[in-house]
Amino acid sequence: MRLLIVEDEKRLAVSLARGLTAEGFAVDVVHDGLEGLHRASEGVYDLVVLDIMLPGMNGYRVCGALRAAGHDVPVLMLTAKDGEYDEAEGLDTGADDYLTKPFSYVVLVARIRALLRRRAGAASPVVTAGSLRMDTAARRVRLGEDEIALTTKEFAVLEQLVLRAGQVVSKADILEHVWDFAYDGDPNIVEVYVSALRRKLGAAAIRTVRGAGYRLEAR
Numbered sequence: 001m002r003l004l005i006v007e008d009e010k011r012l013a014v015s016l017a018r019g020l021t022a023e024g025f026a027v028d029v030v031h032d033g034l035e036g037l038h039r040a041s042e043g044v045y046d047l048v049v050l051d052i053m054l055p056g057m058n059g060y061r062v063c064g065a066l067r068a069a070g071h072d073v074p075v076l077m078l079t080a081k082d083g084e085y086d087e088a089e090g091l092d093t094g095a096d097d098y099l100t101k102p103f104s105y106v107v108l109v110a111r112i113r114a115l116l117r118r119r120a121g122a123a124s125p126v127v128t129a130g131s132l133r134m135d136t137a138a139r140r141v142r143l144g145e146d147e148i149a150l151t152t153k154e155f156a157v158l159e160q161l162v163l164r165a166g167q168v169v170s171k172a173d174i175l176e177h178v179w180d181f182a183y184d185g186d187p188n189i190v191e192v193y194v195s196a197l198r199r200k201l202g203a204a205a206i207r208t209v210r211g212a213g214y215r216l217e218a219r
Contacts (some may be wrong), residue, residue: 005042006039026156033056050078067094074097097115177205
């Protein structure tokens with residue numbers, strides 16, 4: 001999943017980006033409200049982590065502008081403020097959740113995963129496709145009775161395919177959600193990870209649809 005962090009405290013933003021990248025997310029970071037609104041409006045993000053006290057445009061206005069324009073991307077607000085009125089104002093502008101600094105990183109990740117599950121309409125973090133069972137909360141994959149060890153990026157690529165099992169997922173779509181905005185390497189990197197997944201799941205598990213992308217075959 002691809003996340004956008006809009007946070008003007010650069011050390012915090014970098015720390016969050018590193019941690020969330022290690023969790024398997026693709027993460028982009030901006031430090032200004034106007035730039036955050038511009039990026040979030042592109043429609044490529046699965047969730048926005050949005051600070052309130054920002055230069056250019058504060059988080060309340062960014063969130064309000066996104067909702068007014070019809071964007072339904074989940075927004076998790078971060079702020080040094082506290083109190084029920086600040087929380088109410090954030091939620092009234094369309095934010096989906098609210099976390100007050102200082103916060104627990106573990107809680108942040110849990111809130112992010114909960115919002116992503118809610119958006120997907122899934123009550124459970126476990127997704128199945130045939131005999132393949134993927135627990136997106138525990139970051140574990142089982143094929144039948146066997147647990148399959150995956151790297152962070154392998155898990156992220158497989159997640160994109162499992163969430164749309166039976167559908168064709170383009171290479172560009174996988175790149176967009178698994179690698180961050182700054183990635184300018186070879187787009188064939190997707191093929192490398194698909195090949196690795198085939199070795200672990202079986203050659204027939206992922207089918208290449210020539211000129212279109214990849215499809216996970218539920219078996």
